Amino acid sequence: MTEYFLAKYNFWIYVVLMMIGLYAMMGKRNLVKKLIGMNIFQTSIILLFVSAGVKKGGATVPILRHSDYGSVHAEHLIRVADYLNPLPHVLMLTAIVVSIATTGVALATLILIYKRYNTLEEDEIMAIRKDIRSYKTPRILRSKD
C-alpha cells in the first residue's frame, strides 16, 4: 500500500491542482480569479508532463557529461538511464510560452473590460449588458443620478 502510494502520489497532487484550477474557472465570478484558475490548471498539466520524464536511479539533467562527450560516435557507450527524458522538457517549454501569451492577452482584455464596465464581477457585467440590450440605463449610471 505504501509502495502504491509512493508510486502514484505525484499524479494525485496534479489531479488536486487541476481540480482547484477547474473549480476556479467554473465556480468563481471574478474574472481575475478565473484567469488565476486557468494558470493553476496549466501548471498542473506542465507538472504532469515533466514528471513523465523523471528517471530514478542517478539520472541527471539531459546535458551530456564531459566523459560521455568523447563517445558521441560510439552510441552504445552512452547509458540512456544516466539522463532524464529530454522530450517532456522541450514540449513543456513550448507550453509555458503559450501559457504566458494567453495570460498576457487575457490580462490586456481584462483591463479593457474594467475600463468599460468599471467592474470585473461576471454577474454585474451580465446585468449591465442586459440593461443595455433592453434599452434601459445601466445600473451603475442609474445610481449616479
Next chain:
Amino acid sequence: MRKWFKPISLATVILTGMLLIYGTHDMPSWGDPNSPANRHISPRYITEATRKTATPNIVSAVLGDYRSYDTLGESAVIFTASISCLFLLRRIRRQRNHDD
C-alpha cells in the same frame, strides 16, 4: 439557477477528479526508467542528438534543431500576443463622439 451554480460546478470538479484518480491506476509509477515515455523514442535523442547537432544540451538541441519549425511558430505566437496586447492597450486618438 444562480444559487445552484456553485454546487453543480463543485460536483462536476469532484467527479472529474475522481475519474482522473481512477485513471492513474494504469499510469506508470513515478520515476520508472522503463516507463513507455522513457523507452519509446527518447533513447534515440539521448544517444544521437549530440552527434547530429554538435550540442551537448539535448533539450536545446531538440528545441532549436529537431523542432526548429515548432520554435519558429512559438516565436510567432509570442509576436501575435504582443501585437494584440499593443492594439488592445494603446490609447486611441479619435474624434469625440457626440454622446460622450
